[in-house]
Amino acid sequence: MSALQTISNHSLRNCIRLFGVSSSNLYKSLGQRSFSQKQEGIPAASDNLGWFKKLLPIRSIDPGKESHSVLLAEKEIVYELQFHQVKPEFMVEYLKEFENFVSITTEKKTGAELVGSWTVEIGDQDEAVHLWKYPGGYEVLNEATEVYRTDPQLEKFRLNRNKMLRSRKNQILLAFSFWGEPKQRPAEKNIYELRSYVLKPGTMIEWGNNWARGLRARKMYNEAVAGLFTHIGDLYTIHHMWAYDNLHERKRVREAAWRRPGWDDCVAYTGPITVADYMKEVLTNPNYGYYMHRDVFGKGGDFITSPEISQMFGELIAVWCVHEWMNAGKPKKLQVVELGPGRATLADDMLRTFRKFSELNDIVSLNLIEVSPKMKQLQHAKLCQTGILDDKIPNLNTSMTRYNIPVTWHNDIQLLPEEFTFFIAHEFFDALPIHVFLKNEELWREVLVDVDESGENLRFVQSRQSTISSKLYKLNEYSNGRNIFEFSPETGLNVEAISKRLKRYGGFGMIIDYGHFGTKEDTFRAFKKHKLHHPLKDPGEVDLTADVDFHYMKKVAEKDVKVFGPVNQGDFLHQMGISIRLQMLLENANEKDKENLMSGYKMLTEKDQMGERFQFLSLLSPKHCNENYEPAGFSTKKS
Ligand SMILES: C[S@@+](CC[C@H](N)C(=O)[O-])C[C@H]1O[C@@H](n2cnc3c(N)ncnc32)[C@H](O)[C@@H]1O
Incomplete structure (x- = not known):
């Protein structure tokens, strides 16, 4: 009798239910969305979809003559x-x-x-x-x-x-x-x-x-x-x-x-693949990723950030850092770590400001966590103003900045020296991959990215069953009652790594980004040339981003450090004295510069501009603060 005819105890059945994907478009299933206008009708994909489709499970394969045979x-x-x-x-x-x-x-x-x-x-x-x-x-x-x-x-x-x-x-x-x-x-x-x-x-x-x-x-x-x-x-x-x-x-x-x-x-x-995998590939694929080989900032790019708008932004962050360093008892070393430094404008403004504090001479070092070779080059050019960064050593490159402060590039937080640190992340966390989950009758399903029947366009679909991610992460704990939940495990890992280091080696951190406190549901979007763009169109050519969930960050961080905020950017900058700094700069400025300073000030602080949309969250090692301590800029007392 052959094995197939035998009812055998050596049998094995492993039924892998790969995503049974419903053909319904995500947007239909979500109903009215906050930015539904831009999503309507996915335009035909351009050629640059080609490389991305290679990464996707479903390809447009020529049916060929053999199809039916x-x-x-x-x-x-x-x-x-x-x-x-x-x-x-x-x-x-x-x-x-x-x-x-x-x-x-x-x-x-x-x-x-x-x-x-x-x-x-x-x-x-x-x-x-x-x-x-x-x-x-x-x-x-x-x-x-x-x-x-x-x-x-x-x-x-x-x-x-x-x-x-x-x-x-x-x-x-x-x-x-x-x-x-x-x-x-x-x-x-x-x-x-x-x-x-x-x-x-x-x-x-x-x-x-x-x-x-x-x-x-x-x-x-x-x-x-x-x-x-x-x-x-x-x-x-x-x-x-x-x-x-x-x-x-x-x-x-x-x-x-x-x-x-x-x-x-x-x-x-x-x-199909998860939104997180899609985002990661589109932003940081070594060959085609959006950030990897271009300068994406400013007028010629796709977006502009606060440090690029005015030097006052970086200067006041540096003043905040000095204030907290003093409060911590002026440790003998101050390691400044910036995550996702972009063109290094913020870092440059901070280092220049540190030079005004003679007590910081010879004790500051700068460490940059950056994934993009192109950005590393831009950062090197800005900070060191000489030559091009030698990117041959994969994880570690050190140079001297024009402020006589050493700068080192790392690929990962875990590779940083273990010492007292100021962590700063501005518009870094919004670039980290998110998973998107939908809750339906108590079951979390995941939104996935797929190619449509024509093989030409990408589209969102829902997994029919729960996915590994929906089972792995504590969605009910972190979703804060939402039925559409954007979840970034990488955010959790980074915040946890920062918090643990702060707890162990001392220091403080500042996370600045656009976001919400565990309330928003659907914020995944794309920008191209300063305008909203469909996130599945032109992968690799557009910036992908999602609002940061400060509620989740706080929950993760609080296990190790004291957390303050989030507070509005406008409030923080005012508490730190931006009006006084503005007056000082205006005194020595020509008419053109005065105009720029004023418009920058308004953009950074006004409610209907960046003043309310951007939020500041600070993390302090419990070593440096007693029960009633409030860091500068986070005062809850009414003035
Ligand atoms: C939106 S830009 C912000 C730049 C800068 N902080 C600013 O505000 O002008 C995001 C930065 O994070 C970097 N980045 C994105 N994903 C990253 C990752 N996974 N690891 C390290 N850097 C990353 C990008 O290359 C870029 O420098």
Whole structure:
């Protein structure tokens, strides 16, 4: 008896439900959105979608001449897959009864042939799976069903068997011709893996073409048992069955297959990607990422930031830093760390200001956390005003700034020297990837990015089931009652890393960004040339951003440090004396500069400009503040 016919305890069923993606557009499902106007109608993608689509699971693959031939199933044979959930206490009896049932159907010449039976070891346990074959197609299936329903002996069996089941389900399937007919295996000790996929309507042919190629690559491993697709029952469902000697062999074969050229293409076809993966690729892909090879700031770029608007911004941050350093007892070293420094305008204004405080001479160092080689070059040019940064050493580059303060570039917070630190992040966290989740009847589903049927445009879709991310993260804890929740795990990791360092080595931090306190739901958007843009159009060419969730940051940080704010930018800058600084600068300015200073001041502080939209959150090591301490600029007392 072959292994496929044996009801074997060595069976394995691992039903991977890759994203069953509904074809509905996210925006339809979300109803009215705060920035719905800009989202209407996704325009045809331009050429620069090309590189991005390579990263996406669903490609526009030429259907080619082989489309129908590879897909064409042998319709003369239909298959039935039965899933029986057995009450655990009846499993042994059920299996014995099932063997009797097979003998009876064979005796009665129903035309049905059992291809194989399995019990499940990994997955939905207490389940038995049977694969029946009906040579002769639907006609034979009809006849067999008729006998099954009317024969008294079989009816008795059925009644008895049903008492042993919790539930049952079946599907009528056809076999992909390129997989061939499911064959019985000679070895007794195989383990079997059943991988199931739910496809989007209309993608079966592409799926078939990809797998036809992929399977050729795996022929040598002799593990493919069956490739079936539903014809009646849950539609668009695919089952692939693989056989291996054992779990170790399974691992070896699968790893070998991944190394074969072309196999990744085939597997990558299986589902869309998360918004977080999309954002990460679009912003920081080493070859094509938005930030990686261009200067994106200012009039010629896509957006402008506060430090670029006025020198007063960086100067007042530096004054705040000095104030907190004094409050901390003037430690002998002050390491300043900026995350995402852009053109380094803020850092430059801060270093210039530090020079006014003689007590800081020789104790300050600057450390920049930057992912982009182009930005690193711009930062080096601004701060050091000589040569070009040598980017040969991947994680560490040090130079001397024009202020005689050393600057070092790092790729990761964890690589920073362990000492007293001032962390500053301005418009850094809004660039970090977010996942987007939708809560529906208490179940969190994830918004994903996919290619539409034409293969030309990207679109949002919802996962049908929960995804790994929706299970992994504490969504109910952090969502603060929202039903649409943008969640940035990278934000959590960075805030946690900063807080832990502050707690251990001392120091303080300032996070400045546009955001909300756990209230906003839908803020993912794009900018191009200072205008809103569709976030899925022109990937790599536009800035992607999402509002920062200060409520979440605060929750993470509070485990290690004291947190103050968020307070409005306007309030903070006024408390820090921006009006006085403005007067000083105006005194020595010409008419043109006066005009610029005034307009910068207004942009930074006025409520309807950046004064209210931008928020300041500060983190202080508990070492440096007693119960009643309030850092400068965060006073809650009315003046
Ligand atoms: C919006 S810009 C802000 C620049 C600057 N802070 C300012 O306000 O002018 C974001 C900066 O963060 C950098 N960046 C983006 N993602 C990053 C990441 N994952 N790690 C490090 N730097 C990143 C970008 O290259 C850029 O320098």
